[in-house]
Amino acid sequence: MPKTLSDIAHAVLLDGAELARTGRTRTQYYERTLERKPSSIATATKGFGMSRSNDPVRALVTGDNGEGPALALGPSAGIVLGVSVASASIRAAAVDANGFTYHARSREPAKTLAATQTELFNLIKAITTDVLESAMQDEQLLVQGRLPFLGIAVAWPTPLDREKTPQGVFTHPSWTANKRGLHLRLAKHLGIDGKHSTASRPRQWCHAIPNAAATAMAAAFDYTRSEEYQQKELAKLLLVVRLSGRVSAATISVEPKKEANHARISGWMISRLTGGHKNLAGEFGHTPVNASTLKALKDRRTRSCPDFVPAACPCDPEQLSSDHLEVFAGGEGVGSTIPSRR
Amino acid sequence: MKRVLDDEHVTAHKNALEEVGTLAGDCLLPTILMLNPYRVIVSGRLAVPVVRDALVERLDSFTAISRVFGDAPDVIMLEGPENHFAAVRGAALAVLRQEVHRNFETLYGAPEKLVTARFADLTWPLTSCPW
Numbered sequence: 001m002p003k004t005l006s007d008i009a010h011a012v013l014l015d016g017a018e019l020a021r022t023g024r025t026r027t028q029y030y031e032r033t034l035e036r037k038p039s040s041i042a043t044a045t046k047g048f049g050m051s052r053s054n055d056p057v058r059a060l061v062t063g064d065n066g067e068g069p070a071l072a073l074g075p076s077a078g079i080v081l082g083v084s085v086a087s088a089s090i091r092a093a094a095v096d097a098n099g100f101t102y103h104a105r106s107r108e109p110a111k112t113l114a115a116t117q118t119e120l121f122n123l124i125k126a127i128t129t130d131v132l133e134s135a136m137q138d139e140q141l142l143v144q145g146r147l148p149f150l151g152i153a154v155a156w157p158t159p160l161d162r163e164k165t166p167q168g169v170f171t172h173p174s175w176t177a178n179k180r181g182l183h184l185r186l187a188k189h190l191g192i193d194g195k196h197s198t199a200s201r202p203r204q205w206c207h208a209i210p211n212a213a214a215t216a217m218a219a220a221f222d223y224t225r226s227e228e229y230q231q232k233e234l235a236k237l238l239l240v241v242r243l244s245g246r247v248s249a250a251t252i253s254v255e256p257k258k259e260a261n262h263a264r265i266s267g268w269m270i271s272r273l274t275g276g277h278k279n280l281a282g283e284f285g286h287t288p289v290n291a292s293t294l295k296a297l298k299d300r301r302t303r304s305c306p307d308f309v310p311a312a313c314p315c316d317p318e319q320l321s322s323d324h325l326e327v328f329a330g331g332e333g334v335g336s337t338i339p340s341r342r
Numbered sequence: 343m344k345r346v347l348d349d350e351h352v353t354a355h356k357n358a359l360e361e362v363g364t365l366a367g368d369c370l371l372p373t374i375l376m377l378n379p380y381r382v383i384v385s386g387r388l389a390v391p392v393v394r395d396a397l398v399e400r401l402d403s404f405t406a407i408s409r410v411f412g413d414a415p416d417v418i419m420l421e422g423p424e425n426h427f428a429a430v431r432g433a434a435l436a437v438l439r440q441e442v443h444r445n446f447e448t449l450y451g452a453p454e455k456l457v458t459a460r461f462a463d464l465t466w467p468l469t470s471c472p473w
Contacts, residue, residue: 005450005451005457006446006447006449006450006451008450009446009449009450010446013443013446056458057457057458057461059449059450059457059461073442076461076464076465077438077442077449077461077464078438078441078442078464078465079465080433080434080435080437080438081434082427082429082430082431082432082433082434082435083430083433084427084429084430084433086386086387086429088343088344088387091426091427091429091430092430093427093430093431093434095430095431095434095435095438096438097438097442097443099431099435099438101427101430101431104423104427104430106426125473129471129473132468132471133471136468136469136470136471143467144467145469146467146468146469147467147468147469148461148464148465148466148467148468149465149466149467149468149472150437150438150441150442150464150465150466151437151441153433153434153436153437154433155429155430155432155433190472190473191472191473192472192473195466195472196466201463203466205466207433207436207437209432209433209436211429213432213436214428214429214430214431214432214433214436215383215385215420215428215429215432216383216432217431217432217433217435217436217439218428218429218431218432218435219383219420219428219432221431221432221435221439236380236381237377237378237379237380238379238380238381238383239370239373239374239377239379239381239382239383239415240382240383240385241366241370241382241383241384241385241386242385242386243362243366243384243385243386243387243388243389243393244386244387244388245343245387247366249373251377251379266443268439268443269439269443269444284369284370284373287369287372289365289368289369290368290369293364293365293368294365297361297364297365300357301357302353302354302357325365325366325369328361328362328365329361329362329365329366329388331343331387332343334343334346334358334359334362334388
């Protein structure tokens with residue numbers, strides 16, 4: 001019987017987005033896709049109450065195809081507070097095991113990259129508090145009146161090495177004074193390091209990942225839940241390019257689904273981000289641009305447009321590298337060829 | 343950047359965005375030849391149609407790609423909330439994959455009597471903000 005439950009979880013992980021899109025009913029899904037009678041599903045899930053917030057285990061939840069899909073992974077599987085810090089914005093939301101977002105918030109503080117560590121941590125604290133307080137009032141995310149918190153995961157606008165230590169980008173010295181990983185520093189700042197841990201299960205509640213890698217994870221997850229993915233039999237490489245205040249990239253190899261004991265298992269679980277030797281892969285913004293392309297662009301411009309203003313790449317402490325893509329296509333570079341307003 | 347994006351139809355702004363796409367496409371060439379990606383996904387604040395189109399045009403102009411691969415990889419652009427919250431979702435999904443999706447057998451496949459305990463052990467049940 002429990003085996004049936006894990007098979008359903010695997011199936012919902014693959015089909016969840018499709019269920020939400022097509023509005024297929026539970027009965028249709030059980031019979032046509034899972035090839036099981038609704039009564040056998042009911043038997044397998046009996047005792048794991050699936051719909052009410054005061055049910056003891058909300059491992060799976062049912063919906064009416066209006067507010068939610070017919071069947072989805074429930075809040076008992078954990079709610080993560082996702083955060084992304086970019087050069088001109090901070091965003092946060094509660095995210096469940098289906099990848100659905102709730103209580104999304106967005107703020108646009110001035111220049112995050114020049115902020116001190118404490119200033120930026122306080123901004124993260126403020127926005128996650130806002131999301132969390134809202135989520136704790138949302139019955140669809142609660143299990144017996146409590147929010148099943150699985151952690152805070154922050155996407156940073158900086159490369160992170162294997163210890164999650166930031167490499168460059170943040171300009172204030174407070175970022176380099178500490179050699180610990182950003183996840184450990186944030187946990188300490190929030191006062192949650194070591195909290196709710198047991199000797200047998202020490203818990204880490206804060207996590208860190210570079211922005212482009214996080215975007216690649218979302219892209220891979222959505223791809224593995226698409227109709228197109230169901231037909232693929234080979235791994236596919238996705239290349240994510242992030243053009244924002246910084247320019248970065250990430251690649252992820254998405255594995256095909258496999259069948260094991262008649263269950264369909266998503267390749268999402270074994271898809272791999274390319275981290276590289278020191279986990280610093282993806283610094284696409286530091287690619288030197290082609291001089292002949294620059295000249296061709298310059299020749300194409302109208303006379304009122306000034307030339308590219310030579311600027312140094314932030315990666316270069318000696319300020320000599322002015323031909324990196326980020327200098328032209330990053331936040332500061334965009335618009336450097338536009339005449340100033342009078 | 344904000345000024346450019348707020349009014350991307352002004353000719354000078356449009357040109358600036360096209361230049362971003364062209365330069366990004368230029369710099370992507372070696373990576374594409376090296377990795378042969380299935381799809382290129384453009385995200386971030388500058389993921390706008392003008393940039394995407396210029397990037398696609400630049401990739402299409404490289405005969406090396408068409409000679410070696412037949413055609414350039416599929417280029418898609420994330421838009422709206424899907425773009426704004428992609429990194430938010432991805433960061434959270436990395437944790438969910440590690441803690442939940444990779445452990446379906448342990449959690450959902452646990453003997454019936456243990457299912458409640460396994461899920462209870464997974465998370466920190468909150469009734470108030472812990473910080």
